[in-house]
Amino acid sequence: MTTTTVHAPATGRPAPRAQTRRAPRRIRVLTFDDWMSLGGSLLSSLALVVVVYEHLVDGSGTLGFLVVWYLTFLAIYAGVVAMSNPRPIVVDRLVTTALWAISGVVVFALSTTLVYTLARGWQAFTHLNFFTRTMAGVSPTAPLTQGGILHAIVGTFIEVGIAVLISVPLGIGTAVYMAETAGRGPRFVRTVVEAMTALPEILAGLFVYALLIIHGFPKSGMAAAIAMAVTMTPIVARAGEVSLRVVPGGLREASYALGASRFRTVRKVVLPSAKAGLATATILGVARGVGETAVVLIASGASTFMAINPVKNPMNSLPLFIFTAVKTGEPLQIQRAFGAASVLLAIVLALFVAARVFSRDKAGNR
Amino acid sequence: MAITVPEPSPPRPAPQPRRVEPGLEPSDRWFQAGSTAIGWSVLVITGAVGVFLGVQSVPTLRHYGLNFFTTVEWNPQFDRIGIAAVLLGTVEVAFVAMVVAFPLALGFALFISDYAPRWAKGWLVSAIDLMAAVPSIIYGLWGFYLLKPHAINLSRWLSQHFGWFPLFHVNTDPNAAVWQQSQYTSSAFIAGLAVSMMAIPLACAVMRAVFDQAPIGEREAALALGGTRWGVIRKVVLPFGKGGIIGGSMLALGRALGETAAVAIILSPAYLLSPRILQSGAQTTSALIAGNFGSATRSQLSALLTAGFVLFLITLAVNSTAAFVISRSRSGASTEI
Amino acid sequence: MTGGVSVLTRSTGPEVARDLIVGAAAGEPARLDAVEISAWFNGTQVLDDVSLSMPPATVTALIGPSGCGKSTFLRILNRMHESVPGAELAGEVRLNGVDVYTAGSRVTDTRKRIGMVFQKPNPFPAMSIAQNVTAGLELTGKRISKSDRAALIEDCLVRAGLWTEVKDRLDRPGSALSGGQQQRLCIARSLAVGPEVLLMDEPCSALDPTSTRRIEETISELKSEITIVIVTHNMQQAARVSEQTAFFLAEAGQPGAIVEAGTTDQIFNSPVDPRTADYVHGRFG
Numbered sequence: 004m005t006t007t008t009v010h011a012p013a014t015g016r017p018a019p020r021a022q023t024r025r026a027p028r029r030i031r032v033l034t035f036d037d038w039m040s041l042g043g044s045l046l047s048s049l050a051l052v053v054v055v056y057e058h059l060v061d062g063s064g065t066l067g068f069l070v071v072w073y074l075t076f077l078a079i080y081a082g083v084v085a086m087s088n089p090r091p092i093v094v095d096r097l098v099t100t101a102l103w104a105i106s107g108v109v110v111f112a113l114s115t116t117l118v119y120t121l122a123r124g125w126q127a128f129t130h131l132n133f134f135t136r137t138m139a140g141v142s143p144t145a146p147l148t149q150g151g152i153l154h155a156i157v158g159t160f161i162e163v164g165i166a167v168l169i170s171v172p173l174g175i176g177t178a179v180y181m182a183e184t185a186g187r188g189p190r191f192v193r194t195v196v197e198a199m200t201a202l203p204e205i206l207a208g209l210f211v212y213a214l215l216i217i218h219g220f221p222k223s224g225m226a227a228a229i230a231m232a233v234t235m236t237p238i239v240a241r242a243g244e245v246s247l248r249v250v251p252g253g254l255r256e257a258s259y260a261l262g263a264s265r266f267r268t269v270r271k272v273v274l275p276s277a278k279a280g281l282a283t284a285t286i287l288g289v290a291r292g293v294g295e296t297a298v299v300l301i302a303s304g305a306s307t308f309m310a311i312n313p314v315k316n317p318m319n320s321l322p323l324f325i326f327t328a329v330k331t332g333e334p335l336q337i338q339r340a341f342g343a344a345s346v347l348l349a350i351v352l353a354l355f356v357a358a359r360v361f362s363r364d365k366a367g368n369r
Numbered sequence: 370m371a372i373t374v375p376e377p378s379p380p381r382p383a384p385q386p387r388r389v390e391p392g393l394e395p396s397d398r399w400f401q402a403g404s405t406a407i408g409w410s411v412l413v414i415t416g417a418v419g420v421f422l423g424v425q426s427v428p429t430l431r432h433y434g435l436n437f438f439t440t441v442e443w444n445p446q447f448d449r450i451g452i453a454a455v456l457l458g459t460v461e462v463a464f465v466a467m468v469v470a471f472p473l474a475l476g477f478a479l480f481i482s483d484y485a486p487r488w489a490k491g492w493l494v495s496a497i498d499l500m501a502a503v504p505s506i507i508y509g510l511w512g513f514y515l516l517k518p519h520a521i522n523l524s525r526w527l528s529q530h531f532g533w534f535p536l537f538h539v540n541t542d543p544n545a546a547v548w549q550q551s552q553y554t555s556s557a558f559i560a561g562l563a564v565s566m567m568a569i570p571l572a573c574a575v576m577r578a579v580f581d582q583a584p585i586g587e588r589e590a591a592l593a594l595g596g597t598r599w600g601v602i603r604k605v606v607l608p609f610g611k612g613g614i615i616g617g618s619m620l621a622l623g624r625a626l627g628e629t630a631a632v633a634i635i636l637s638p639a640y641l642l643s644p645r646i647l648q649s650g651a652q653t654t655s656a657l658i659a660g661n662f663g664s665a666t667r668s669q670l671s672a673l674l675t676a677g678f679v680l681f682l683i684t685l686a687v688n689s690t691a692a693f694v695i696s697r698s699r700s701g702a703s704t705e706i
Numbered sequence: 707m708t709g710g711v712s713v714l715t716r717s718t719g720p721e722v723a724r725d726l727i728v729g730a731a732a733g734e735p736a737r738l739d740a741v742e743i744s745a746w747f748n749g750t751q752v753l754d755d756v757s758l759s760m761p762p763a764t765v766t767a768l769i770g771p772s773g774c775g776k777s778t779f780l781r782i783l784n785r786m787h788e789s790v791p792g793a794e795l796a797g798e799v800r801l802n803g804v805d806v807y808t809a810g811s812r813v814t815d816t817r818k819r820i821g822m823v824f825q826k827p828n829p830f831p832a833m834s835i836a837q838n839v840t841a842g843l844e845l846t847g848k849r850i851s852k853s854d855r856a857a858l859i860e861d862c863l864v865r866a867g868l869w870t871e872v873k874d875r876l877d878r879p880g881s882a883l884s885g886g887q888q889q890r891l892c893i894a895r896s897l898a899v900g901p902e903v904l905l906m907d908e909p910c911s912a913l914d915p916t917s918t919r920r921i922e923e924t925i926s927e928l929k930s931e932i933t934i935v936i937v938t939h940n941m942q943q944a945a946r947v948s949e950q951t952a953f954f955l956a957e958a959g960q961p962g963a964i965v966e967a968g969t970t971d972q973i974f975n976s977p978v979d980p981r982t983a984d985y986v987h988g989r990f991g
Binding site for chain 1: 393396399400401403404405407409410412415416417418422425472473474477479484485495496498499502503504505509510511513519522523526570573596597599600602626627629630633634659662670673674685687688692
Binding site: 586592605 | 784786789791814815817818821822824826828829830831832841842844845846892895896899
């Protein structure tokens with residue numbers, strides 16, 4: 004047994020240890036052999052498939068090739084790894100490659116949606132008139148130098164704006180009710196509200212149509228906004244309640260102990276603490292509203308001209324414009340559709356970034 | 370000093386709790402009343418959707434009876450309408466979407482929580498959340514313009530080699546030198562693929578949030594026993610995350626069932642009861658409503674509302690089950706979805 | 707290096723099970739040597755040049771105030787340290803003379819030979835008691851026949867001191883036990899894998915005195931077959947169970963290091979360094 008001691012100098016105070024200058028060592032989990040196995044399997048399976056593909060399967064393009072290559076690679080790699088590793092490690096490696104492949108597919112597919120939209124919309128929104136003009140009087144076959152989506156952009160903003168004015172107070176008020184009140188009532192409300200967050204938007208549109216429009220309410224931006232509010236309110240309420248709930252109970256107790264009333268506690272302590280979460284809840288609701296197509300289709304209808312007054316006239320919105328443009332089948336109109344889609348993406352991205360920014364508190368924590 | 374044992378006192382009655390008056394301030398009374406009013410009015414408004422749809426379906430159901438659910442055609446002029454084909458189409462599209470989305474979402478969620486390099490993880494989580502917020506019409510465009518050519522080839526390949534299976538059969542000769550593309554273009558299969566793109570981020574976000582909460586003590590125990598990363602996932606993460614996996618998938622299913630815009634773009638409406646998902650022509654409930662409400666008379670509108678009510682009930686059932694499963698599981702208690 | 711599992715066609719009881727789990731590495735408790743270990747977390751050094759020899763079939767106690775790196779040192783011994791993002795280390799850990807951190811050695815092999823019991827009992831809640839005991843076998847891919855499995859479960863639970871209490875309810879979930887029972891279950895689970903060294907990170911700190919006593923008895927019974935290293939805050943416990951003790955200390959703002967190590971008797975009764983004397987006599991800590 005080794006005994007290690009630091010000898011105390013005569014003064015009785017131990018001498019401070021000189022700090023050793025040592026660098027951390029690199030711990031490599033995968034060895035050279037592992038990387039070679041991986042690379043070798045990839046290459047050999049590629050070679051094999053290249054040679055055999057044409058004859059084995061009626062090569063119907065890249066997709067088939069990639070799938071066959073991947074399966075061959077798995078088989079070869081499994082064999083190679085099994086030669087020098089026990090079974091749990093072989094299974095672990097195979098699962099790792101499978102998960103990397105799945106993730107690659109998902110990331111690829113999702114990013115192609117974004118890239119494709121921007122790529123095909125590019126031509127449309129290089130024209131300034133795209134943003135400054137409407138489609139009033141412009142036929143779908145007109146060249147891109149004519150017409151634009153101003154009416155759709157404005158429509159989206161007005162409709163979503165009204166919907167926000169309705170749904171945010173109602174939603175946050177409901178959130179406060181659910182989070183701050185005890186008893187069976189709030190729990191029942193919560194169950195219903197939760198179920199409503201998943202309401203398909205078309206049903207909300209149908210609801211407004213059959214309830215209001217049939218009885219004379221005009222098909223208008225207002226009607227669409229109301230329908231949007233019906234879908235947005237439960238989302239804001241739900242997410243808002245979650246943010247209120249995570250406010251620590253200790254804060255509320257401290258406020259009560261100082262003699263504050265319920266109302267004042269909520270107003271001065273709970274809501275400010277949950278400010279970030281409530282902002283995020285609002286933005287989530289807005290992102291949902293911005294993207295709704297069927298609602299505007301049913302409750303408003305696609306117009307080609309600019310409408311500022313939401314109460315009287317149908318108002319177009321970006322998603323609805325895209326939908327109707329695609330349905331026309333005209334190539335130029337389709338390009339406009341992609342341009343509008345790019346604008347829509349930009350709006351959603353901006354909302355998303357805003358949500359991220361708001362969800363940090365002053366100290367920069369989430 | 371002598372110690373005296375005190376006399377036992379006469380038995381007292383057992384203590385009873387007393388009523389405590391809350392003594393609220395006036396502002397609190399208003400606050401209580403006000404927030405209750407708001408909460409309940411929101412309940413009423415949102416609940417009214419379901420009630421309204423239900424009430425409006427009564428005339429239709431009275432007129433057609435149960436035939437409404439078994440009739441295949443949608444022929445308003447001849448007074449023969451039913452949602453049998455439409456319901457099947459809805460199920461077919463949702464089925465394709467979930468079959469594709471479930472493994473991809475699960476795999477990606479596991480990847481993000483356990484395999485992704487530290488610097489990448491934050492980005493991936495944000496990316497998934499962003500994709501869940503992207504409007505469905507954009508996925509519709511993607512599906513219709515970008516995916517369709519490739520999906521048509523895939524459909525043809527499937528019908529060539531697996532055409533004996535009713536699901537993959539198509540009423541045309543896939544081996545012909547000039548094969549009929551149009552038979553494959555507007556199918557439930559392609560619509561389902563587009564819908565799966567919306568389902569994946571939703572399911573993945575829920576699953577990932579749940580996997581990240583798997584208790585680190587159990588993870589370390591599995592590691593300390595000599596388990597590999599997959600062993601830890603198998604024994605700790607997946608059992609823990611069962612509720613989130615099921616719940617997240619059902620939420621995604623709920624979205625798939627109600628999806629309108631993308632499906633309306635891709636599908637060409639056809640009212641038949643056929644399992645042939647690869648073949649052009651199908652219809653879902655929401656696309657039916659979107660396509661027909663404009664030209665609908667009063668009675669036809671009632672029929673559409675009835676179809677909407679059925680859709681409402683289905684999505685309500687799916688989403689309520691999802692919420693229930695999530696809240697009851699170990700992982701669900703602190704999940705916010 | 708991985709012990710083969712000898713397959714028998716008929717089990718004849720706990721002795722046979724022990725042969726199974728101990729395997730071709732012959733159940734010899736191993737010698738563990740830590741050589742000049744340093745450790746960092748996100749660039750901050752937390753251990754500086756720690757060396758310690760832990761001879762076979764002995765119990766070594768690591769004592770010292772909180773935060774001086776005892777647990778970090780322990781986790782370096784079975785390569786759990788590196789699973790924390792931002793963690794780095796220097797030095798070697800030699801199991802029977804061979805460094806476990808050699809490039810190319812599998813981390814799962816090291817953990818099979820050096821087991822760990824944690825401060826907070828962590829049985830797998832989704833598994834029954836019996837399944838918990840054999841969880842390590844499943845995780846490491848060891849096959850075992852049904853009859854041998856039952857014998858193995860009984861043997862490990864006996865050695866962990868839990869058998870009599872749970873033998874009638876082996877199918878109940880592993881989480882439905884008291885804290886002390888859960889910890890003994892975790893010990894049984896670690897034993898089933900057949901390690902040569904067992905590391906225990908304050909195993910009794912969350913437990914009641916009766917459970918603590920039972921676990922200390924288990925440690926005494928086990929030590930002839932397994933080398934044990936135990937981190938403990940409880941000095942009386944260290945004095946009771948260990949043959950050798952190392953005293954860790956981190957001066958203000960400095961990384962932790964071993965101030966003094968030697969036989970338990972010497973450390974507690976005649977420490978050389980005044981800081982050791984101060985600590986064992988309760989003047990700080």
